[in-house]
Amino acid sequence: MKFRLKQIASAILTGCILFTIAACGGKHPSHAPAPEGRRVEMRHAQLLRIIEADDATTLVEIVNPWDTTKFLGKYALIERGKETPTSIPDVYMRINVPLERSVVYSGLHSSVIAELGGIGQVNGVCDVAYISDSLTSERVSNGKIIDCGSNYSPNLEKILSLKPDAVILSPYENSQDLDKFRRIGLTPVEAADYMEATPLARAEWIRLFGRLYGNKEGADSIFNQVEKDYNSLKRLASSSAERPKVLIDRIYSGVWDVPTSGSVTGIMIEDAGGRNPFNSYKDGGAAHLAPEEVLMKAGEADIWLVRYAEPKLSIDDLRKENALYARIRALTNGRVYGANTIGSGLFEDATFHPEKVLREMIILFHPESVNGPLKYYHKLQ
Amino acid sequence: MRISALIIINLLLIVANLYLGAVSIPADSVTSALFGTCRDETIDFIIWQSRFPTAITALLAGSGLAASGLMLQTLFRNPLAGPSVLGITSGASLGVALVMLLFGGALQFGELGIGGNVAVDAGALAGSLGVTLILLVLSGRVRNNLLLLIVGMMISYLASSLVTLLSSLTTARGLKTYVNWGFGTFSNVATDHLPGFTIIVVLCLVASILLAKPLNLLLLGDNYASNLGVNVKRVRTLLLTTTCLLSGIITAACGPIGFVGLATPHIARLMLRTDNHLLLMPATVLTGSALALACNLGSMLNPGNVIPINALTPIAGVPVVIYILLKKR
Numbered sequence: 001m002k003f004r005l006k007q008i009a010s011a012i013l014t015g016c017i018l019f020t021i022a023a024c025g026g027k028h029p030s031h032a033p034a035p036e037g038r039r040v041e042m043r044h045a046q047l048l049r050i051i052e053a054d055d056a057t058t059l060v061e062i063v064n065p066w067d068t069t070k071f072l073g074k075y076a077l078i079e080r081g082k083e084t085p086t087s088i089p090d091v092y093m094r095i096n097v098p099l100e101r102s103v104v105y106s107g108l109h110s111s112v113i114a115e116l117g118g119i120g121q122v123n124g125v126c127d128v129a130y131i132s133d134s135l136t137s138e139r140v141s142n143g144k145i146i147d148c149g150s151n152y153s154p155n156l157e158k159i160l161s162l163k164p165d166a167v168i169l170s171p172y173e174n175s176q177d178l179d180k181f182r183r184i185g186l187t188p189v190e191a192a193d194y195m196e197a198t199p200l201a202r203a204e205w206i207r208l209f210g211r212l213y214g215n216k217e218g219a220d221s222i223f224n225q226v227e228k229d230y231n232s233l234k235r236l237a238s239s240s241a242e243r244p245k246v247l248i249d250r251i252y253s254g255v256w257d258v259p260t261s262g263s264v265t266g267i268m269i270e271d272a273g274g275r276n277p278f279n280s281y282k283d284g285g286a287a288h289l290a291p292e293e294v295l296m297k298a299g300e301a302d303i304w305l306v307r308y309a310e311p312k313l314s315i316d317d318l319r320k321e322n323a324l325y326a327r328i329r330a331l332t333n334g335r336v337y338g339a340n341t342i343g344s345g346l347f348e349d350a351t352f353h354p355e356k357v358l359r360e361m362i363i364l365f366h367p368e369s370v371n372g373p374l375k376y377y378h379k380l381q
Numbered sequence: 382m383r384i385s386a387l388i389i390i391n392l393l394l395i396v397a398n399l400y401l402g403a404v405s406i407p408a409d410s411v412t413s414a415l416f417g418t419c420r421d422e423t424i425d426f427i428i429w430q431s432r433f434p435t436a437i438t439a440l441l442a443g444s445g446l447a448a449s450g451l452m453l454q455t456l457f458r459n460p461l462a463g464p465s466v467l468g469i470t471s472g473a474s475l476g477v478a479l480v481m482l483l484f485g486g487a488l489q490f491g492e493l494g495i496g497g498n499v500a501v502d503a504g505a506l507a508g509s510l511g512v513t514l515i516l517l518v519l520s521g522r523v524r525n526n527l528l529l530l531i532v533g534m535m536i537s538y539l540a541s542s543l544v545t546l547l548s549s550l551t552t553a554r555g556l557k558t559y560v561n562w563g564f565g566t567f568s569n570v571a572t573d574h575l576p577g578f579t580i581i582v583v584l585c586l587v588a589s590i591l592l593a594k595p596l597n598l599l600l601l602g603d604n605y606a607s608n609l610g611v612n613v614k615r616v617r618t619l620l621l622t623t624t625c626l627l628s629g630i631i632t633a634a635c636g637p638i639g640f641v642g643l644a645t646p647h648i649a650r651l652m653l654r655t656d657n658h659l660l661l662m663p664a665t666v667l668t669g670s671a672l673a674l675a676c677n678l679g680s681m682l683n684p685g686n687v688i689p690i691n692a693l694t695p696i697a698g699v700p701v702v703i704y705i706l707l708k709k710r
């Protein structure tokens with residue numbers, strides 16, 4: 001009896017070990033052998049792969065952020081006018097580049113396309129009211145770019161009527177729209193940049209936009225500069241002996257969302273030579289804390305950065321809003337800085353130009369190291 | 382006897398809400414803060430400016446929603462009636478959705494109000510008052526309570542469909558703000574606003590207790606109640622006004638808290654085995670406050686993430702309802 005129990009236990013143990021090995025082995029998407037070609041080295045992005053199959057064909061693979069064993073999409077970008085190589089498997093959706101006509105869902109993406117000089121190839125955008133890029137807004141107001149409605153429920157008939165070569169969108173988990181898109185003949189490109197874990201990984205997605213809009217060299221060179229500037233600013237900040245404690249945002253509906261150590265904001269605070277009081281939370285993204293916990297952990301914050309969406313915000317507004325705010329050291333020390341998220345360009349630049357946001361954070365954290373005018377933040381009065 | 386037990390449970394829960402929270406504070410520090418002898422200003426602040434107002438808000442909101450639920454269930458002679466079923470909460474939600482979603486979250490903060498934002502509070506109050514006004518006007522024309530209940534439900538569907546429409550038109554930020562509001566919280570009422578909130582809710586609760594006797598007579602049917610000298614129309618107006626004020630102000634301050642209004646009258650009925658509102662009303666009120674206080678305590682149990690109140694009210698309430706049902710069979 002004893003022997004049988006031992007046998008069962010060892011069988012279970014072996015099973016568990018085999019299962020664990022199998023599970024660990026599946027961290028990367030399993031797939032048929034990738035077509036031959038030169039793999040473009042992605043130095044930061046984990047969800048984007050670019051392979052140059054030949055002079056006229058670039059293969060793009062976008063990893064599913066919610067299940068990294070799968071792909072969200074595989075694309076073969078074929079230079080316009082060139083033959084489609086027969087060796088490329090059918091699973092790679094064919095897109096002729098540079099795109100001549102496209103619909104772009106996110107204002108962040110239309111900004112980067114404009115920067116790459118491709119805004120003339122954009123015919124439709126979503127969430128027009130929240131586009132801050134002046135080139136895009138101008139083309140919307142003179143009718144060259146069509147408003148395709150909300151990001152969440154875009155007007156498909158309008159999109160179809162624009163006959164886009166591709167629709168650039170930010171994917172979300174278990175979205176059913178994409179299958180529908182493919183059925184009606186649209187080509188969705190799922191730009192999952194926002195799911196990347198680090199500021200530079202997000203910024204590296206500009207290299208995909210460069211390849212879609214015919215400015216590969218421009219995009220690569222912009223990214224190289226972004227990376228160089230970001231890293232040298234980070235080095236500069238790390239040389240400062242003092243590391244101020246930094247608090248972000250404020251309470252809403254009884255909850256204070258704070259950046260964890262793995263979040264992009266958390267990483268940027270550290271890279272700018274600050275200390276994130278919520279580093280003990282490691283999950284990535286935000287921790288949703290009770291205000292009393294924030295007060296205990298960050299009441300001594302030296303600097304408080306408040307991103308807000310209302311037309312204006314003052315120290316007096318903060319004091320009136322919640323008595324807790326008056327107990328935060330940064331408020332009593334006069335080191336509260338606000339950034340209006342509508343119009344300041346903070347959110348737009350944070351994705352593809354994190355070096356600009358980092359620079360500004362260093363100006364605020366270490367004015368002795370970097371100086372200059374502020375673009376996004378201003379001292380709250 | 383059972384009412385005394387409920388009072389004791391409430392007192393224990395208030396104490397637990399003061400001593401336990403998202404951060405662990407030694408019991409002696411909490412005691413010294415409560416008696417004004419605490420030297421640590423942060424602890425003193427947490428107890429008096431955060432835990433105390435939150436506990437009182439939970440107590441009042443739970444009581445108010447429970448009283449509303451009981452009044453509406455008796456008025457409509459329907460065990461499924463409640464502020465959310467009749468469209469009063471949906472009206473408040475629509476008001477808030479209009480404020481938040483149309484401005485894409487731009488108005489998520491702002492001027493001072495009960496819940497920290499005058500626009501949101503105004504939206505919630507206007508929404509619930511609007512629905513109640515429609516119900517009041519219709520209650521003058523529609524004699525049949527069942528029809529009135531159906532009208533309320535239709536208004537609720539209409540408000541929900543408009544919220545869906547607004548949600549589809551808004552931005553991610555606007556939607557997130559609205560979803561956050563929908564989670565419900567008892568910690569939005571600042572100490573400065575607590576007296577005002579307390580006065581309104583307590584006055585409405587007093588009115589609910591005063592309405593207990595006419596509610597008993599309404600149980601016999603409108604005709605019997607009229608014969609016994611009850612002005613049915615006036616009582617109906619008073620009941621609807623009190624319920625609307627309670628649900629409107631509580632929804633404005635705490636978000637749309639579900640389940641409490643619907644379930645607590647049943648828990649009280651099952652516990653007391655009576656339809657006498659003179660006993661049922663205080664028991665319902667005390668059950669509602671106990672449920673809200675327990676949920677507030679539970680929302681702080683997960684370190685690093687506040688659990689939404691609306692995720693907890695059914696978790697805390699359903700086992701109690703099932704337990705009482707099985708025990709009393």
